[in-house]
Amino acid sequence: MTANPTAESRLLNFIPYMSVAAFFIGWQLIVSLGLVPKMLLAAPLDVLRLFIDKLTQAHPDGALLYVHVLVSLQEAVLGYFLALAIGIPLGLLMGWFHTVEGFARPIFEMIRPIPAVAWIPLTIFWFGIGLSGKVFIIWLSGIVPCVINSFVGVTLTNPTSIQMARTYGASKWRIFRTICIPSALPMVFGALQMALAACWTTLVAAELIAANTGLGFLITMGRRLTMPDMVVLGMILVGLTGFIIGVIIDAVEKKLLAGIRR
């Protein structure tokens, strides 16, 4: 197409760095040139300065930065693993046993369409504003993809394998254990990533309403104190932490999948 493909591809490899640099420089310039009042948007350098400050001092929101991150991580990880521990077995059993499906499905379908955010007020009544309430909300949002994926994974089991096992006289439980679960595993692993995204998104919502530490709280506090640098710092940390956990889960998922295929 183009006369010199290497030059074109070199340009295309180079543009992303330019674009990110332009984004940050543009952002910095908008603020430093006073096009946007400092009350509304913090320049990237301010955010960086606040980041360095917050590493060592608890002022003005009452906790060091790593405390906020750890608290948020603790809530999210607890909710996430509870969602996996309950959601995946439930989904698998729902996929194979009619009775479990018959009992669990209507209740699941009733709860599923309610966004996790809508549970916040009720959760505050039931659990207070402590750790358990936030874990509950995060759990609710994480369990949905777990159940759906495991359920679909089991129902997509190749019927020929099931019939063959039946012909050889395998019991229903044995077919479930040795055929349905292994064949559902790729979809179950797919749920790891989806549930994580759901949990991490909900975390901010859970901390938005009631909290005294955590990244979501940092964002809310930044707004109350009209410190846009703190808001942006909180957002960046939420995004960054979520991204890092996502990469870890992705690596775990690949490893697990490779284990199956072998």
Add this chain to the structure above:
Amino acid sequence: MTSQTKTLASLPNRTQPSQRLAALVHSIIGSRYFLYTLSIAIFLSIWELAAVNKVLGNFLPRPVDVLIQLWSLNTEPLASKTLFEHLWASIYRVLIGWAIGVIFAVPLGIFMGLNPYVRAIVKPVFDLLKPMPPISWISLSILWFGLGEESKVFIIAIGSFVPCILNSYNGIRLIDPALYDAARMLGASRRQEILEVGFFASAPAIFAGLQISLSIAWSCVLAAELVGSRSGMGFIIILGMNQSAPSLIIAGMVVIAITACLISVVMGRLENMICPWKRELPQ
């Protein structure tokens, strides 16, 4: 299990009547809809028992109370709006924010898929912003736009933006190259390739993006209304919290759930109408 009992029930009359009756009872008990009904009944009765015995203190109303509350929301206005006016306030925000998000995101995603230069410019910045949950933008949008309608619309637009752009981009990018080759072999121009192959082949993916972003928009509007508003479904449940009226909260949640269900049903129908050539992909 059920398949065995079914064959038993359909056997010719060689079995005893009592056995047939047993098989019939068994097939009813084993039937899916019977179990569904039973499950809902058990759920409601556990709820009722828990509420009457005050397992969760005064914060779990009886199911009947929720129904009464729903009815009174209809007849007596709350903050000078009835239930449907609140619901409409939320839906109105969702529609505006979603439309704004879609109008920007879909063309951008399509251009990213079609043109390597646009992709190289937009994708890195998009990847920087993508991992931030839309709800984390609430504080910034309140700083920027105040507590009015604009801040809510902004969050909804941000929330709908990400899945739309991702799906349009991937929808265009992952088109089977054989389709393009076939069109090109028949002498199609680049323009025809895009309009007559690319558009139709990516439409299901783009539409899926619209669906996902609409459901995200629905939870964004609730979050925005929880933080501060004078109308909408989020306002109803936060009012229930401030007045310590759990029946009001649950009534609000019921309406929210029903609306979410309706949205997904309507979008599913629309999808079948707009792109009937969509094939169900094995996930």
